Amino acid sequence: MPKNKTxxxxxxxxxxxxxxxxxxxxxxxxxxxxxxxxxxTRRLNNEVVLSPADAKRAKKLLGQ
Numbered sequence: 001m002p003k004n005k006t007x008x009x010x011x012x013x014x015x016x017x018x019x020x021x022x023x024x025x026x027x028x029x030x031x032x033x034x035x036x037x038x039x040x041t042r043r044l045n046n047e048v049v050l051s052p053a054d055a056k057r058a059k060k061l062l063g064q
Contacts, residue, residue, distance in 0.1 A: 010061035014050065022050040022058045 014022050026044040033041055050058055 004063055006063050007061035010058055014058045014062060016059070016062065016064060022055040022062075023047045024050050 014024055016022055025047055028036070029041065029044045049055075
């Protein structure tokens, strides 16, 4: 029986914590940062937990 492959795009974007939560980075934190207010970039700096519906799909893509 062949093994399932992990989705390459998903493994670059999501990770799973020890408790089993799926984490992601926030959007709009990649480039053109000097035009964005510091308050915005600080708020977007933290990682957040994926919503339950998306977490289910992400876990499937990550082979969990």
